[in-house]
Amino acid sequence: MSISTLPTTVATRTDALLPLVGADIEVPLVPSGTARYVDLDGAASTRPLASVAARVTEVLPLYASVHRGAGYLSQVSTALYEQARQTVGRFVGARDDDVTVLVRHTTDALNLLAGAVPEGAAVLVLDCEHHADLLPWQRRGPVTVLPTAGTVTGTLRAIGAELARGEYALLAVTGASNLTGEALPLEEVVALAHAAGTRVLVDGAQLVPHRRFSLAATGADYVAFSGHKTYAPFGTGALVGRRDWLDxxxxxxxxxxxxxxxxxxxTSWAAAPHRHEGGSPNVVGAVALAAACDALVALPDGARQQHERALRTRLVDGLTALPGVRVLRIWPDAGEPTGVVAFTVEGADPGLVAAVLSAEHGIGVRDGRFCAHPLTERLGVPEGALRASVGVGSTTEDVDRLLHGLTRYLTDGPAVAYTRVAGRWQPADDPRPSAGELLARASVCGPAAA
Known part of the structure; x- marks a missing residue:
């Protein structure tokens, strides 16, 4: 198989909201054949929007040094970077006095804020958080990790009681779970925290790609999110919020x-955001993230939610109809989740199921504990689960392909033998070219060689 059989196409398929790069790429299967790749792993990293790729191509010839360059293109690149900063801030409803710091990803943003919380001040966080919104606070201390209650109502009650007991500078809370897509009602969380004199950070990594969010409207003090989960996988994220701690x-x-x-x-340090952006910034990544923000904002109000609702409902209904499949939920009284669905297959290793779906059906899902070990333990799946996620480029056909692949697995089992290699399942006698072989062929068959 030549690398030319894996074209980087741009396509808008039936019922996708926005076109993605590589939407029609074909991948090899076992024991033979090819299939269009179904990417249901956007909760980990999304493919770029076609408009993002086009914008990157447009600005690359203009790329130059930023902020202190006298050259014309340096001034253009500086303008592009600072305009991108403004666009990103507007995307999350930044207030006039908020600051937007451009970083690498959500983890980077949360570690930055952990260093900005006043020394000795306590932080409150829930045990359902992604590790990126747990480990920085554990390392910094003092931190209280509050157990998640069995209902939203109970969890809100527990948050309120804990805030009344202690003096907390910050409450860190997920905007949407990276495991189930569920969330606490942010306005209520913010009201509880502010009544106790506590600021609120929203981990927006799994929220802002799926829903409109506004700092001004919710009253939240900070939000962190990643470009690579927001259809701009070029290495830029953001921390947006109150200026005083960051200055x-x-x-x-x-x-x-x-x-x-x-x-x-x-040393006399600059004010935020430049205070925290030492070194040459990722200009192209910032431009890409801004382009993604513009594309998502341009969609009609409610379009993302309506699109995901249809796909998620189809997926959950299909999964629950399969014998032995359990869809995971944190709270039975939670509002409508985003397009992230975690599930288990009774008696099956999640890693093996994911490998079969990939190798035999060309479907990409996630397996494991999703950097949320306390939550998977709480949900009774310490060995992990499977996760499928839909977004603006997902289609009904994608969901049906997954349901068909799972049905085949439950009915017939794997079509070939599988073995563990470095802790991951893969076909024991895999005829597909390895990633290394494809990259080697790309260097021979690609444009440079031609």
Whole structure:
């Protein structure tokens, strides 16, 4: 198989909201043949929107140094970068006095904020959080990890009681679970926290790609999110929110661009956001993220939610109809989840099921514990689960392909033998070219060689 059989196409398929790069790419199967790749792993990383790829192609010839370059293209690149910053802030409803710090991803943003919370101040977080919204607070301390109750009502009650008991500077809460797509009602969480004098950080990694969100409307103090989960996988994310802590905090990445003046004895640091963006920034990544934000904002109000509702309902109904399949939920009284669905197959290793879906059906799903070990333990699946996620580029056909593949697995089992290699399942006698072989062929068959 030549690398030319894996074209990087752009396609809008039936009932997709927006076109994605690579939507019609074909992948090899076992024991033979090919199929269009069904990407249901967007909760980990999304494919770029076609409009994002087009914008990147447009600005690459203009790329140059930023912020202190005298050259014309340096001034153009600086303008592109700072315009992108404004676009990203508007995307999440930043207030006039909020600051937008461009970082690498959500994890980067949360670690930055962990260093900005006033020294000695306590943080409250739930045990259902992604590790990115748990580990920075554990390492920083002091932190209280509050057990998630069995209902939304009970969890809100527990949050309120804990806030009344202690003095917390910050409550860190997920905007939507990366395991189930569920969320607490943010306005109620913010009201509880602010009544106790506590600020609120929203981990928006699994929220802002799926729903409109506004700092101003919810009253939340900070939001963090990633471009690579928001259809701009070019290495930029953002922390957006209140300026005072960020202006007073030590520079997150000490270096050029973060300072006003440096002598051998002292340094005068810039204000945020530049205070925390030392070094040469990812201009192209910022432009890509801004382009994705523009594309999502341009959709009609409620379009993303309506699209995901139809696909998620079809998926959940199909899964629950299959024998031995359990769809995971945190709270029975939660509102409508985003397009993220976790499930288990009774008696089956999640990793093996994922490998079969990939190798035999060309379907990409996630398996494991999803960087949410306390939550998978709480849900009774310490060994992990499977996760399928839909978004603006997903279609009814994608969902049906997954349901068909699972049905085949439950009915017939694997079509070939599988073995573990470095902890992952794969076909024991895999005829497909390896990733290394494909990359080697790409270097021979690609445009440079031609």
């Amino acid at each position: 007073a905090a030590p520079a997150y990445l000490a270096g050029g661009g973060a300072v006003h003046e440096v002598t051998v004895d002292r």
